Amino acid sequence: MSRPNTGDPHHIDVKEFHPRARAAIADPRIRQNFRKAMDGLITKRKDAFAEWDLEALRDLGANIRLRALANLPDLLEQLEQKLTENGVKVHWAIDGDEACRIVRDICVARNAKTVIKGKSMVSEEMELNHYLEERGIKALESDLGEYIVQLAGETPSHIIMPAIHKNTGEISELMHEKTGTDLSNDVEYLTASARQQLREKFMNADVGVSGVNFAVAETGTLCLVENEGNGRMTTTVPPCHIAVTGIEKVVGSLNDVAPLLALLTRSATGQHITTYFNMISGPRKPEELDGPEEVHLVLVDNGRSTIYQDDELLDTLRCIRCGACMNHCPVYTRVGGHAYGTTYPGPIGKILMPHLIGLDEGRHLPTASSLCGACGEVCPVKIPIPDLLVRLRQESVDGDKLNPAKVRGHGAKRGTLEALVWKGWSWMHARPGVYRFGTAVAARLRMLQPGRLGGWTQYRTAPRLAAKTLHERMKEREQ
Amino acid sequence: MADPIKVYPPKPSHVYFYATCLIDMFYPDAGMAGIQLLEREGIKVVFPENQTCCGQPAYTSGYHDEARAVARAQLDLFPEDWPIVVPSGSCGGMMHKHYPGLFKYTGEEAKAKEIAARTWELTDFLLNACHIRLEDLGDPTTIAMHTSCSARREMGVAEVGPKLISQLKNVNLVEQVRAEECCGFGGTFAVRHPEISGAMVSEKVDTLTDTGTKAFVTTDCGCLMNIAGYAEKNRKPLTGQHILSFLWERTNAGKGGES
Numbered sequence: 001m002s003r004p005n006t007g008d009p010h011h012i013d014v015k016e017f018h019p020r021a022r023a024a025i026a027d028p029r030i031r032q033n034f035r036k037a038m039d040g041l042i043t044k045r046k047d048a049f050a051e052w053d054l055e056a057l058r059d060l061g062a063n064i065r066l067r068a069l070a071n072l073p074d075l076l077e078q079l080e081q082k083l084t085e086n087g088v089k090v091h092w093a094i095d096g097d098e099a100c101r102i103v104r105d106i107c108v109a110r111n112a113k114t115v116i117k118g119k120s121m122v123s124e125e126m127e128l129n130h131y132l133e134e135r136g137i138k139a140l141e142s143d144l145g146e147y148i149v150q151l152a153g154e155t156p157s158h159i160i161m162p163a164i165h166k167n168t169g170e171i172s173e174l175m176h177e178k179t180g181t182d183l184s185n186d187v188e189y190l191t192a193s194a195r196q197q198l199r200e201k202f203m204n205a206d207v208g209v210s211g212v213n214f215a216v217a218e219t220g221t222l223c224l225v226e227n228e229g230n231g232r233m234t235t236t237v238p239p240c241h242i243a244v245t246g247i248e249k250v251v252g253s254l255n256d257v258a259p260l261l262a263l264l265t266r267s268a269t270g271q272h273i274t275t276y277f278n279m280i281s282g283p284r285k286p287e288e289l290d291g292p293e294e295v296h297l298v299l300v301d302n303g304r305s306t307i308y309q310d311d312e313l314l315d316t317l318r319c320i321r322c323g324a325c326m327n328h329c330p331v332y333t334r335v336g337g338h339a340y341g342t343t344y345p346g347p348i349g350k351i352l353m354p355h356l357i358g359l360d361e362g363r364h365l366p367t368a369s370s371l372c373g374a375c376g377e378v379c380p381v382k383i384p385i386p387d388l389l390v391r392l393r394q395e396s397v398d399g400d401k402l403n404p405a406k407v408r409g410h411g412a413k414r415g416t417l418e419a420l421v422w423k424g425w426s427w428m429h430a431r432p433g434v435y436r437f438g439t440a441v442a443a444r445l446r447m448l449q450p451g452r453l454g455g456w457t458q459y460r461t462a463p464r465l466a467a468k469t470l471h472e473r474m475k476e477r478e479q
Numbered sequence: 480m481a482d483p484i485k486v487y488p489p490k491p492s493h494v495y496f497y498a499t500c501l502i503d504m505f506y507p508d509a510g511m512a513g514i515q516l517l518e519r520e521g522i523k524v525v526f527p528e529n530q531t532c533c534g535q536p537a538y539t540s541g542y543h544d545e546a547r548a549v550a551r552a553q554l555d556l557f558p559e560d561w562p563i564v565v566p567s568g569s570c571g572g573m574m575h576k577h578y579p580g581l582f583k584y585t586g587e588e589a590k591a592k593e594i595a596a597r598t599w600e601l602t603d604f605l606l607n608a609c610h611i612r613l614e615d616l617g618d619p620t621t622i623a624m625h626t627s628c629s630a631r632r633e634m635g636v637a638e639v640g641p642k643l644i645s646q647l648k649n650v651n652l653v654e655q656v657r658a659e660e661c662c663g664f665g666g667t668f669a670v671r672h673p674e675i676s677g678a679m680v681s682e683k684v685d686t687l688t689d690t691g692t693k694a695f696v697t698t699d700c701g702c703l704m705n706i707a708g709y710a711e712k713n714r715k716p717l718t719g720q721h722i723l724s725f726l727w728e729r730t731n732a733g734k735g736g737e738s
Contacts, residue, residue: 018672025678039657330661334678368672370665370679371539373632387580393541400543402584413541422537426545429500430552432529439504455673459680460708463505470498470507474526 012341014357017364020339030165030336037164041327044270045378052266061263062382065318068251072308075217075250076299082220086282088295096126099300103128103209103242106296107137110240112206116198118226118234119143120211121159121321122244122300125343125356128209139209142198142230144191151178157337159344160268160323165336198230208234208292212245213320214260215297218253222297224278225265232276241292243280247299248308248317260320263380267322303355310406312391316351318381323348325375325385331368340365347375351388359396360409366392439469485635487608488597493523493561494604497553499570500532501700502721509700509721513566513601516727520609527556535573538581540667547581554590562608563594564601566723568630568698569666571600576633602698602722603636606643615647617729621692623653624722625683625706627699628661640698640722647729655686664705680709688717696722 024030049057068075080090093099099122107115115132117123117139129139129150141150145162149155152174156162163171168185175181181193210231214223222243224231235241251257265271284291307313326332326346337345342353342362350369354362366389375385394400397419398411405411428434442449446465453462468476494517502510514524530553538546553574557563565571575598582591605611624640631637637659644652663669663679683706687695693716697703700721707719 018674021672022674025674031678330663330679331672331675334675366541367668368675370628370661370663370668370676372628372661372665374628374659374661377632390539390541393539394543395541397541399541399545402547403543419542422540422542422545426537426542426548429531429534429549432531432552435531436528439500442504453670455670455676456708457712458673459677459712460705461711463704463708465504466507468507470503470510471528473507473511475528 014341014353014361015364017339017341017368020341021335021368024335024339029167029170031334033165033167034333034336037161038327038333041270045267045324045327046270048266048270048272052262057259057263058380058382060259061320061380062318064251064256064260065320065381068256069248069308069314069317071252072248072250075252076247078217079215079220079250080299082217083222083282083297084220086220088220088222088282088297091296091298093298093300093302095302096300097131099126099244099298099302100128100131102296102298103244104132104135104137106240106242106294107132107207110206110294112240113137114201114205115139115207115209116202116205116234116238117141117143117146118208118210118224118231119146119162120209120244121156121344122211122246123209124156125302126244126300128244140198140201140205142202142228142234143226144194144228144230147194147198148174151175155338155343157345158323158326159321159346159348165338202230202233202237205238207240207242208236208238209242209244210234212243212249212297213264214257215245215250216252216254216257217250220281221254222278222280223257223261224280225261225274225276226278227269227271227275229276232278235278235280236291239292240294240296241280241283242296242298244298244300247301247304248319260381264320264322267324267378267380306408307355313355313388313407315383316355316388318383319348319352320381321348322380324378324380328374328378330370330372330374340368347385347389348383351383351385351392354392354395354407354409358409359392359407360412363396363409363413366390366396436469436471440472443467443469443472485607487604488562490520490609491522491562493525493559495557495559495561495563496524496526497530497533497556497563497565497570497574497598498526499565499567499700501704502566505704506700506721506724509566509724512721512723512727513564515731516605516611516723517564517601517609520605520611522609525559525561530556533570533573534581535570535577536666538573538577543581547585550578550581550591551587554587554594557594557597560597562604563598564604565598566601566721567700568600568627568634568636569701571598572629572633574598600630600634600636600639600698602639602643603634606639611643611646613643613646613726613730615649615729616731617647617649619649619651620694621651621653622725623655623687623690623692623695625655625658625662625687625695625697625702627664627697627702630698631659636698640696643722643726644696647726650729653690653692655683655690657682657686662702662706664699664701666701669705676705677709680705681713684710684713684715684717688715693717695719696725698722 148163395405396413534546534550710717
């Protein structure tokens with residue numbers, strides 16, 4: 001299940017979704033860890049919004065994100081200008097590799113050997129840790145979940161709670177093996193042990209790398225939510241702070257932040273606010289006693305500007321990365337985050353990853369959903385996730401001549417036989433006479449109906465055709 | 480941006496009955512029950528003979544050209560301005576929510592929108608347009624209900640089934656845990672991802688039987704064949720029925736109905 005950081009984005013074959021999903025479903029520990037965690041998160045979210053007009057807040061959140069996206073080019077320019085005025089150096093990266101190079105160049109210029117990291121999914125997308133390690137720079141994760149995942153040589157299984165696939169016992173064993181921590185089921189003891197080890201690293205790190213939750217264009221402020229204080233330390237203790245983020249994270253003004261923050265923390269963990277909320281506006285000023293000497297922001301595109309060009313797919317970029325869609329997803333809850341084999345798992349991963357890795361590579365992602373709609377129902381910024389899944393299914397089979405597919409790698413899933421089956425199905429159902437004849441014949445021959453229907457009858461009995469169709473019964477009724 | 484508020488039509492003289500292909504072939508009793516419930520309300524039920532399938536299986540599989548061809552064949556079935564009632568949240572959702580998008584920028588866009596606007600899930604229509612009053616003639620019983628995801632989230636009728644059942648004085652409705660979670664049907668999903676779907680339906684059956692009931696009703700035949708089919712194959716003490724069959728049976732005992 002684990003996905004070692006080899007730096008090769010294709011090391012995990014995304015197409016091998018099925019074997020990994022099967023293995024996860026057969027593993028009671030994984031099933032139990034996810035079910036328990038997701039049930040808890042669902043309840044916490046519900047309680048956190050109990051006193052709010054959630055629909056109104058979601059509408060507001062969606063509108064703020066839509067407005068920001070509508071003005072994205074201008075906001076990004078404004079952000080760069082403001083940050084530059086504030087003394088922050090802004091870099092632009094077309095993809096993950098370029099973003100990695102920028103981070104490395106900053107490290108090299110400072111002769112930096114160690115990097116301490118706050119939680120950042122974009123850095124996972126870039127596979128930054130591995131990139132740096134290959135070039136002699138050690139990157140250590142300081143978020144507790146990321147730290148555990150890094151110790152295990154794995155990748156996050158959830159975008160908010162990276163080690164959610166492990167229970168306390170598994171974490172204790174891992175820490176015992178890797179760091180010599182005594183075996184214990186006491187969460188506080190394990191946390192204290194990790195904190196002790198990390199504290200020293202913070203003091204000695206040459207560079208701190210963090211993500212960004214909201215980048216405010218009007219003021220040039222980088223907002224960062226976190227619960228452990230590691231984000232604050234990452235961004236203030238080392239002499240150099242590099243923030244990395246996707247270009248879609250920009251919002252217009254600080255007024256936009258409050259509703260999004262209210263939605264983000266409640267949707268993610270059911271918290272009214274996180275323990276820490278950092279607003280970073282630049283490096284240490286001459287009269288200030290602490291803070292980094294240098295602050296950088298790396299704005300990563302990595303496929304986002306291509307998504308931006310399509311009016312429907314654009315909605316993908318509204319995401320504020322709360323993880324509520326995966327917490328409520330019945331598929332994610334069963335298979336866990338690693339089965340997807342992608343940086344972002346769950347519903348948001350299914351609609352985002354095809355753009356990042358190509359729809360050929362990610363062809364199984366859009367189908368791994370019952371389209372139950374739970375994700376869209378809880379999304380704090382109202383991303384129509386089920387509709388986007390259907391759109392990507394269409395793209396993956398080049399299924400719509402009126403709206404030709406455009407996502408990279410489209411059409412890869414179109415199989416000759418399946419296309420033929422749907423053509424035949426369509427031919428019959430578009431001809432009422434043929435349909436009535438066919439279904440009436442099937443009803444007559446129902447004794448010959450096969451008892452085994454592939455994957456269906458692996459778990460269920462086959463549905464039984466009725467002796468007469470409703471069409472026939474209605475016809476008889478008229479007479 | 481918020482979902483538009485539903486404005487129910489007054490109780491009409493006529494409705495179009497769009498049966499759905501699953502009911503046509505596998506559960507015609509549920510279709511008959513729906514028709515009889517409507518007729519008992521004094522409504523003339525028109526069953527367009529040329530109806531086939533709403534097109535959803537191809538649509539959700541990504542074959543939109545094929546889905547559009549089938550959907551197009553349904554657009555001409557409803558010439559009068561009568562409401563179109565569908566005994567399924569899923570097929571109702573396809574027509575109500577997705578037809579306008581499927582026909583966007585085509586000559587049929589206006590027609591698709593017009594049809595979408597008067598398409599109703601049948602239990603919702605019975606409760607909120609017909610204001611049906613149910614007189615329970617059955618023996619005391621306990622049941623659970625599974626509202627399909629499409630009925631719940633696309634058609635917004637999660638409250639309707641329980642409200643209808645609450646009119647039946649001898650029926651005790653129990654609620655399973657995680658009632659709002661998908662049963663794992665998802666159309667072709669159940670065949671493309673059998674293990675995931677199987678894991679979902681097995682838990683759904685467990686939560687239903689954990690309530691102590693031996694019977695459940697549902698709004699959609701997809702969920703019905705999934706949940707009841709799993710229970711049957713795995714010898715779980717649980718049987719299922721379409722909610723329309725259940726409502727008709729409870730209120731028509733001994734009257735020799737057609738279903």
